[in-house]
Structures are given as structure tokens and as C-alpha cells.
Amino acid sequence: MDVIVIGAGIGGLTAANALARDGYQVRLFERSAGFEPVGAGLVLAANAVRVLESLGVSLDGEAQQLRSMEVRDKTGDLLSALSTSHLATQHGPSYGISRARAHQLLSQALPREVEVTFNAAVETVSEVRGRVWVSTPGGEYAADAVVAADGIRSSVRAQLPTGPGRLRYSGTTCWRGMLDLDAGDIATEAWGGRTRVGVVPIEDGRAYYYLVADAPAGQPGPTTMTEFAALFEGFGGVAGDLVSRLDTVPPLHHDLFELDRPIWGSGRVLLLGDAAHSMTPNQGQGAVMAIEDAKAAMLALRPGVEGALQRYQEMRARRVRKVQLDSRRIGQVAHWHNPLAVAVRNAAMRLTPASSGDRMLTSLVAPGVALAVTR
Numbered sequence: 231m232d233v234i235v236i237g238a239g240i241g242g243l244t245a246a247n248a249l250a251r252d253g254y255q256v257r258l259f260e261r262s263a264g265f266e267p268v269g270a271g272l273v274l275a276a277n278a279v280r281v282l283e284s285l286g287v288s289l290d291g292e293a294q295q296l297r298s299m300e301v302r303d304k305t306g307d308l309l310s311a312l313s314t315s316h317l318a319t320q321h322g323p324s325y326g327i328s329r330a331r332a333h334q335l336l337s338q339a340l341p342r343e344v345e346v347t348f349n350a351a352v353e354t355v356s357e358v359r360g361r362v363w364v365s366t367p368g369g370e371y372a373a374d375a376v377v378a379a380d381g382i383r384s385s386v387r388a389q390l391p392t393g394p395g396r397l398r399y400s401g402t403t404c405w406r407g408m409l410d411l412d413a414g415d416i417a418t419e420a421w422g423g424r425t426r427v428g429v430v431p432i433e434d435g436r437a438y439y440y441l442v443a444d445a446p447a448g449q450p451g452p453t454t455m456t457e458f459a460a461l462f463e464g465f466g467g468v469a470g471d472l473v474s475r476l477d478t479v480p481p482l483h484h485d486l487f488e489l490d491r492p493i494w495g496s497g498r499v500l501l502l503g504d505a506a507h508s509m510t511p512n513q514g515q516g517a518v519m520a521i522e523d524a525k526a527a528m529l530a531l532r533p534g535v536e537g538a539l540q541r542y543q544e545m546r547a548r549r550v551r552k553v554q555l556d557s558r559r560i561g562q563v564a565h566w567h568n569p570l571a572v573a574v575r576n577a578a579m580r581l582t583p584a585s586s587g588d589r590m591l592t593s594l595v596a597p598g599v600a601l602a603v604t605r
């Protein structure tokens with residue numbers, strides 16, 4: 231069987247790896263001129279790490295293993311800590327990693343037989359008599375199935391009978407970057423009401439950071455460092471340290487949108503990752519879900535193209551929708567700014583026993599809940 235994969239982001243690269251290793255003839259089309267990671271860094275939780283390992287991609291020694299993920303208030307006081315190292319013995323480690331390194335590992339792992347074409351923005355996708363035809367500026371190609379991982383504004387999704395779906399604005403905008411900062415082995419997020427700051431240690435003693443603020447969509451935001459620092463002033467602890475180290479406005483700035491409801495594909499076209507279910511990054515699970523999807527798509531296609539979409543949806547729909555809705559809710563709660571509501575929320579978080587956090591994390595990363603995909 232031959233499969234065309236569209237998009238060489240984390241989802242598409244994982245899919246190409248999974249399918250090629252399972253014996254499919256794979257052609258990968260990417261619109262950029264090369265493997266170009268967009269963004270700064272990522273948390274790859276244990277559920278993604280296990281999928282990657284099953285494809286021969288190990289993060290051991292390539293990324294920063296995380297001991298814990300902490301939420302702090304604006305002053306830097308601890309609100310909650312999820313112990314990833316505590317659960318690592320059961321479910322495996324979680325890592326902070328730069329996107330560049332993640333892309334490098336995935337692209338280097340691609341079996342030689344995968345035909346990769348850059349500068350190949352797919353224009354049309356259509357199904358004709360049991361084959362899917364894909365047009366690019368360089369020509370037309372056909373395959374038994376298409377796995378489209380072309381991101382949140384997927385042009386493949388827009389062409390399906392399901393329609394493009396609706397993008398939903400989260401009400402927040404985000405700046406990201408990386409810097410030389412030894413953040414140890416703890417990922418920290420500090421909640422400051424209308425603003426939020428995250429610091430994630432990655433490989434080579436560096437850190438990936440993100441700064442989130444309430445804002446209407448489409449605003450340029452601060453242009454000078456003075457204005458930017460004023461927007462994020464008042465943070466203590468690691469977050470305050472991070473803000474004080476920035477000397478320019480971080481160049482990566484995006485409004486945070488998500489796809490209102492997942493769309494999984496149509497006929498012989500399977501969507502995955504952000505193309506299927508772009509979510510807010512509040513649980514750090516967008517790329518992780520794309521990685522799980524990639525393996526699920528391979529497993530769904532294994533018995534044949536007939537019924538593959540249904541099998542794929544059965545494996546993914548419930549789980550992904552829960553993660554997507556939980557992420558939306560966490561983002562809203564994180565940006566509460568009514569002082570009374572914040573005080574109640576913070577007190578509740580401080581009083582919540584660690585076992586509850588363990589359960590929450592387990593529900594995300596444990597093999598049982600992540601279906602057969604991550605075993």
C-alpha cells in the first residue's frame with residue numbers, strides 16, 4: 231500500500247516514520263524549503279516519548295528529562311507540583327526539548343525509502359475510484375490513502391466534505407523564545423491574572439520560555455522592550471528572573487487559536503495533529519497528541535484502507551476531545567483575575583493533595599488510557 235503524508239511538522243514526520251517502518255511506501259510533501267521547526271521548545275510527555283521509542287527515536291541524552299511541572303502564583307509561591315519523575319517508573323520519562331532537536335531526531339530517523347519533496351505545497355486533494363490524487367506545483371501524485379498533517383490552517387481539511395471547521399480564539403496571545411538559562415529539571419508556569427509566564431528546561435543547559443497575555447486577536451502587541459517588560463512586570467521567582475533577562479521583545483508572537491471541534495478526515499484522507507484538532511497549549515499536549523495520532527493512523531490503516539478512518543476515530547476521538555476541552559478550561563482558569571476568585575482558586579490548588587495531580591497526569595500519560603497506541 232502507498233500513502234502520501236502532507237506536512238513535515240512533528241505530526242507528519244512521526245506519521246511518515248510509523249508508516250514506512252510498517253512497510254508502507256511513503257511519499258512526504260512539505261511546502262517549506264526544508265525541515266523547518268516553527269516555534270521554540272516543547273514538553274514531550276511520557277505518552278509521546280513511548281510512541282517515539284517504539285519508532286526507534288530515543289530522547290535519552292538528547293533532551294532534558296523533567297523531574298516536575300510546577301504552577302506558581304505571580305509572586306513565585308508554589309500552587310501545585312506534578313511529579314513527572316515519580317510517575318516515570320510506571321509510565322516513562324517526560325522531556326523538555328527544542329523543536330529544532332525534535333525535528334532533527336524525527337527527520338534523521340526517516341527510513342531511506344521515504345521520498346521527501348520540499349517546496350511542495352499541496353494544492354488539491356481528491357478521491358477518484360479508490361485512489362487519492364494530490365496536486366502540487368511539481369505535479370500530480372496518487373496513493374491508496376493520504377495522511378494530512380498540514381497544521382491548524384489545513385488546506386486539506388478545507389477541501390473535505392466536512393468543511394474547514396471553525397477556528398476559535400482563546401482570548402490570549404503568546405510570545406516564545408529560547409535562551410541560555412539553566413532551569414534545572416523543573417518546568418515552571420507562573421499565573422499572574424491576565425498574564426502567564428512559562429519556563430521549560432531543554433537540552434544543553436538552555437530554556438524554552440513562553441509569555442501569554444489576554445488580548446484581542448490580531449493586535450501587534452508591545453514593540454519596545456520597555457512596553458513588553460511593563461506588560462509582564464511583577465512576577466517573582468523563575469518567571470521574574472526570566473522576564474528580567476529578556477533584552478528584546480521575543481520575535482515569535484502568535485495569537486492562540488484552536489479548532490472548535492476535531493475533524494478526523496473523510497474517505498481515504500485521515501487528518502492528524504493540529505490539522506485535525508488544534509488545541510490550546512495549556513497542557514502541553516498538542517504535539518504529543520499529533521505523535522499519538524500518527525501511530526494510531528498507521529494502526530488504523532494496517533488492516534486496509536477500507537474502514538481505516540472509522541478505526542482511527544474510534545482510537546482517537548474521545549481521548550483527544552477530552553484533552554482539547556481540558557486544555558481550554560485550564561487556560562481560562564489560569565487567567566482568572568478577580569482577586570476573590572484567584573484567592574479561592576489558589577487556596578484550592580495548594581490544598582489539593584499530590585495524589586490528585588498524579589491521577590491527572592496518569593490520565594494523560596498512562597498506557598491504559600492512551601490506548602494501544604502508546605504501548
Ligand SMILES: Cc1cc2nc3c(=O)[nH]c(=O)nc-3n(C[C@H](O)[C@H](O)[C@H](O)COP(=O)(O)OP(=O)(O)OC[C@H]3O[C@@H](n4cnc5c(N)ncnc54)[C@H](O)[C@@H]3O)c2cc1C
Nearest residue numbers: 237239240241261273352380381503504511514516517518
Ligand atoms: C505556544 C505554544 C506552545 C506549545 N507547547 C507545546 C508543548 O509543550 N507540548 C506539546 O505537545 N505541544 C505544544 N504545542 C502544540 C504543538 O506546537 C502543535 O500541536 C504541534 O506542533 C502540531 O504539529 P503538526 O505536525 O500537527 O502541525 P505543524 O507543526 O503546524 O506542521 C504542519 C506542517 O505542514 C506544512 N504544510 C502546511 N500546509 C501545507 C501544504 N498545503 N502542503 C504541504 N505542507 C504543508 C507546514 O509547513 C508544516 O511543516 C504548543 C503550541 C503553541 C502555540
